[in-house]
């Protein structure tokens with residue numbers, strides 16, 4: 276007998292390429308049940324107050340409280356503001372939207388600033404659509420399908436009707452169904468031991484699987500498909516299903532639906548948005564939808580200008596608003612687009628809506644931990660001396676600089692045939708990549724030497 280041909284596929288190591296972002300090591304905010312920060316948890320180290328401040332906000336959002344305010348994270352560069360925002364995103368439920376952007380992004384597109392912000396806001400608001408259906412659900416105890424010869428095809432049969440009994444853990448109910456439901460039962464080959472659901476309104480039949488109970492009696496002889504529990508409760512019941520989309524998704528779906536010409540610029544008009552909001556409000560009133568306000572995180576918030584701030588300010592007052600999280604490392608600075616100075620470059624009326632939390636320069640032992648965790652998350656092995664050196668760099672220069680040197684140092688180590696990153700590899704990459712303090716000093720020095728170029732220093 277010839278054996279079936281099995282093609283051997285060369286075995287390959289799984290792709291090493293993982294998301295190696297600057298924050299790849301962060302999996303949450305690392306808080307306990309009382310929302311107290313655990314010193315080292317979920318990839319975060321220290322910064323207890325800021326993490327707890329973020330965690331309490333996340334809890335509010337999870338409870339569906341529409342936050343009238345937002346959070347402002349302030350702290351020197353590299354102290355973990357963005358890291359904490361990433362931790363917030365990881366903590367939110369899977370269907371709670373988290374949108375992240377940098378303040379400078381509003382200048383980067385052909386889109387109007389306010390349009391860009393509107394889209395960001397609407398992406399940060401989820402709508403959980405609740406579908407309630409009345410169904411008959413249970414394990415099929417017996418089933419009789421009444422059949423007749425097909426009117427045109429003598430070899431086929433059609434279903435005229437069926438009589439079946441469904442049972443749950445609590446009750447048994449017999450149903451007589453008509454032609455349409457019977458036809459589906461025939462086509463799906465529904466047999467005793469199947470767990471099925473029949474939509475009471477449309478008559479749509481779904482096979483949910485094989486009953487665990489039935490299979491245990493029949494020793495799995497007829498087993499096809501997945502095993503499911505025998506449903507509990509009454510046979511006829513109301514079932515809830517939910518799925519979450521964002522307001523922006525719905526806006527987009529509505530332009531597509533309303534579009535007559537192909538290749539027209541996709542543009543969401545205010546009319547479309549107003550219509551969408553109206554529909555959603557209706558759905559919420561009739562309990563067919565729930566609002567899921569998410570988080571809009573704007574990093575480098577001092578890059579936003581006065582126009583953007585006043586727009587955001589108004590947007591936060593709207594009925595549908597996400598939680599706003601801003602981060603900045605500026606103290607008192609000019610509000611962009613004005614000659615006025617303001618705390619953190621943020622207009623006072625906006626500041627009024629924000630709770631502020633700070634990130635601090637971490638102590639050396641925390642810097643060491645962060646680098647260790649980060650290296651581990653990226654699969655980089657550091658010698659003890661390399662870790663000490665990177666810690667020193669992290670303390671003297673910045674944590675970000677130390678973190679940024681990890682990947683290049685790994686490459687350099689590999690090129691010289693070492694799996695472990697050693698101090699020489701770190702020193703090598705340090706000699707070619709500057710910290711921004713060095714790059715500023717370098718330019719200042721160089722420009723000073725040249726009478727023409729020194730003009731630029733003014």
Ligand SMILES: Nc1ncnc2c1ncn2[C@@H]1O[C@H](COP(=O)(O)OP(=O)(O)O)[C@@H](O)[C@H]1O
Pocket residue numbers: 297298299301318319320321322350351352353354355356357358359634645649674675678
């Ligand atoms: N407390 C911390 N715990 C863990 N990682 C941190 C912490 N603070 C900073 N980091 C990491 O150090 C680097 C710089 O931090 P980042 O969040 O970008 O700083 P900021 O946004 O305040 O400028 C990132 O790789 C970040 O993930």
Ligand SMILES: [Mg+2]
Pocket residue numbers: 356357358574602
């Ligand atoms: Mg940052």
